[in-house]
Amino acid sequence: MLVALAVALVPAFIVAPGPWAASMSGGGFGDQRVLVDGLSTSFVDYWSSGDRNFPPGLERVVDYWLQFHVVKAVIAATLLTVLTTLGVLLWKAFLRAGGIRAGGRAALASAGVVVTALALFSLTAVMANIQGATAPFSSLLSMLPMHAPHGELADTLDQVRRRLADYPNSGDRTPPAVEVMVSDFSRYHAVIAVAATMVAAVLLGMSVVSWRRFASTAASDRRTRRVFRLFGLLSALLASAVIVVAVANLTTAADPAPALLAFFHGGW
Structure with a gap:
């Protein structure tokens, strides 16, 4: 089923x-x-x-x-x-x-x-x-x-790039559309930073549990030990990768304008 x-x-x-x-x-x-x-x-x-x-x-x-x-x-x-x-x-x-x-x-x-x-x-x-x-x-x-x-x-894209290049220190009033895009782009990356942090915590917990089960399993039960060792290693490696993703997105969320400008230059 x-x-x-x-x-x-x-x-x-x-x-x-x-x-x-x-x-x-x-x-x-x-x-x-x-x-x-x-x-x-x-x-x-x-x-x-x-x-x-x-x-x-x-x-x-x-x-x-x-x-x-x-x-x-x-x-x-x-x-x-x-x-x-x-x-x-x-x-x-x-x-x-x-x-x-x-x-x-x-x-x-x-x-x-x-x-x-x-x-x-x-x-x-x-x-x-x-x-x-x-x-x-x-x-x-x-x-x-x-x-x-x-x-x-x-x-329009040329104007957006020029405005973003000066953001937030433009000499005249920042166009409302730029403020909306920068704010939304920050939220876009903050969401994935939070989600990645939660996933990393779960993966680290799974790794700890797997290693404890590995340590408590009799040496004669090789199959069980191999499975828990595999999950312990995999969970730890995945958690490390997800933490990198969380940090990168948190950094972008804190200062989104340069990344948004790079995106409008085709650097997504």
Whole structure:
């Protein structure tokens, strides 16, 4: 049942968000090209409006993108729950597989490794989509054609770069759109910093528990000791990587303008 549910959730993660977001936001975008065109046009309108509030066109795009990430986050979280449960069952079966032939034990171990890897991928998807749902405007900015803009969009991007280069020490009043983008970009990175910190704490806890179980297991039970040693090492290594991500995003959240300027120069 868990395998069937996981298999059903993977295509749902890809297919379902677009139609759902379209129905919840009062309109859809047939494909990515339509979304990029709508974003480009509405971003130019927003910049030229001189207002903090999004114009209707941009509001519609942002709302669509918010709903899109909410659905993906929910599906990814459900998939993570299913895969975690399945992984626990597989590893427990592997530890109890004393009377099973070597081929059966190898199959259980291989399935456990695959499911664990998929669970880590699902965890990454959950974090990324929570980030996108919390700061959908900054998430959308990554879809602007920075490398090949034309017409009014090219002029607008040049103005944004000039304003960001002077931020916050510009001689005249900072455009409201710049303040909104800088604030939203800070929140965009703060969210992932907080999420990464929480994940790192969980991984470190798992590592400690795994090493304790390893130490308390009899030396004659080599299979159990190998499994807990593997999880202890893997959890510690993953925690270290996630801590680096948390620190990097926390640094950007504290001073977002330089990173945002680098993004508008195509350095995302």
